[in-house]
Every structure is written in structure tokens, then in C-alpha cells.
Amino acid sequence: MSRYEIRVSGFGGQGVITLSKMIIMASSIYEGLAATQTEAYSAAARGGKCWAEVVVDLDKSIEYIDYPKALKPYDFLIVLSQESANDIKANFVKSDENTGFLIWDPSTINKFRGAKKISKALSIPVQKLAVEKFGNIVFGNTILFAVFTILAGIFSEESALETIKKFVPSSTLDTNIEAFELGKQEAKKFLQKLKEEGS
Numbered sequence: 424m425s426r427y428e429i430r431v432s433g434f435g436g437q438g439v440i441t442l443s444k445m446i447i448m449a450s451s452i453y454e455g456l457a458a459t460q461t462e463a464y465s466a467a468a469r470g471g472k473c474w475a476e477v478v479v480d481l482d483k484s485i486e487y488i489d490y491p492k493a494l495k496p497y498d499f500l501i502v503l504s505q506e507s508a509n510d511i512k513a514n515f516v517k518s519d520e521n522t523g524f525l526i527w528d529p530s531t532i533n534k535f536r537g538a539k540k541i542s543k544a545l546s547i548p549v550q551k552l553a554v555e556k557f558g559n560i561v562f563g564n565t566i567l568f569a570v571f572t573i574l575a576g577i578f579s580e581e582s583a584l585e586t587i588k589k590f591v592p593s594s595t596l597d598t599n600i601e602a603f604e605l606g607k608q609e610a611k612k613f614l615q616k617l618k619e620e621g622s
Contacts, residue, residue, distance in 0.1 A: 569606025
């Protein structure tokens with residue numbers, strides 16, 4: 424099965440929808456993979472609950488996605504709010520060797536019981552790092568995008584960087600590239616940790 428299913432959930436203003444659009448651009452425009460994106464958000468868009476899903480077919484011979492919504496269990500789950508975390512259970516992500524990743528932000532989530540039962544769960548304080556390192560939470564999206572790029576492995580770093588150029592103002596490009604590098608290193612450390620725990 425070459426279908427790869429991703430869900431991002433949080434609240435309006437965290438960049439949930441933007442992150443999903445970055446993933447689909449890198450996958451479809453720069454890697455030539457068939458991909459779809461769906462999204463939903465409450466009436467109070469900023470601060471209200473929202474989610475986005477991306478489905479990518481890793482088989483380059485596939486020209487379209489037959490069903491656009493992601494189905495549980497997901498290959499990749501990104502959770503950015505307490506409300507979203509409260510709904511997550513261990514069986515929401517796959518337990519395959521190369522998938523079943525969960526990323527969550529402890530600077531926006533206090534308790535996440537479901538994460539303890541997911542073996543490939545990375546807790547990374549994205550919003551806190553964005554403010555401390557780069558002075559603005561908007562750079563958290565690029566950190567997350569980098570972590571996803573490395574852990575998912577469905578598109579190249581080059582495709583990711585080309586995507587960033589399309590999404591951010593040119594005046595912030597250098598800072599966004601720094602944010603991408605930070606996320607990349609965090610992801611590589613996590614993969615090394617998983618490798619050591621598995622050996």
C-alpha cells in the first residue's frame with residue numbers, strides 16, 4: 424500500500440492549514456506525487472478548533488487519489504492543542520516500522536496521555552523554540568515542516584526548501600531556513616534515539 428495519510432490538528436492561528444498546504448506542495452509540485460488536502464475549522468477561525476489532512480500516494484505511477492480524506496490509523500499525526508490531544512488514542516497511528524509518527528507541542532499541550540502509548544512520539548516545544556530562537560511563533564511552522572520532512576521521508580530537503588521559498592516573505596527567508604535547520608536537527612536526534620532504543 425503506497426497511500427500515506429497525514430493529519431494535523433490544533434486551533435486557528437497555529438498554522439495548521441498552512442503546514443498541510445506546504446506538505447502537499449512539496450509532495451505534488453516538487454516530487455510529482457499524487458496528493459490531496461482537506462481542512463476544517465470552527466466558526467471562530469482564530470483560536471477555534473481546526474484540522475487538516477493530507478493524503479499522498481508514494482507510487483509515482485498513480486495519477487490521482489481515489490479517496491481524499493485520511494483514514495485512521497494515520498501514518499503521521501501532528502497535534503498542537505490540548506483539545507486535539509484529549510481525543511487522541513494509541514490506535515490512531517500505525518505501528519509499522521517506517522510510519523506511525525506523532526509530533527506534539529508541550530508548550531501548548533499540558534497533558535497528553537495518548538502520547539505515552541505511541542512508540543514514535545516526539546515532544547518538541549515548537550512555539551516556545553520559535554519565540555526563543557527567532558522572536559516570533561510564526562517560525563514554528565517551518566520547524567514543524569522540517570521535522571515532518573525528515574521523519575516522513577516522502578519528499579527531499581530540496582523540495583521542502585523550494586516550498587518554503589513559495590510560502591514565506593523573502594525578507595524572512597534566511598530566518599526560515601535557520602528554523603528549518605533547527606527542526607531538521609531535532610528530527611535527526613529523534614531518529615537516532617529510536618535507532619538506539621531498537622538496537
